Amino acid sequence: MECSEPGCERPAAVRLCIPWDENRDVCTAHARGLAQTDGIVPRPLEDADSEWP
Template identity: 55%
Template sequence: MTRCAEDDCGNEAAVELHIPWDANREVCPNHARVWAQKDGVVPAPMDGHEDEWP
């Protein structure tokens, strides 16, 4: 199980963020929703977590 890359978050990562200006990150769905609103960020569900991300 991979933990969310965001500081102080203990949730399981379910989404990989492709961030053009930084390294890709694996985050929980809650943090992915916030990041996905930023211009250029592309969220992709991780294998086995497709049902957790629309």
């Protein structure tokens, strides 16, 4: 599964639980920035590929 952010082809590794919007599955790079927003809870995906550089 790929990151849900537009233009990103990295594998999704984190599910962002967003109370005011749909949850998103994103790569670790996008999760780092987006998870700093108050109210967003990052949760690692069980089947995430940890081999991605």
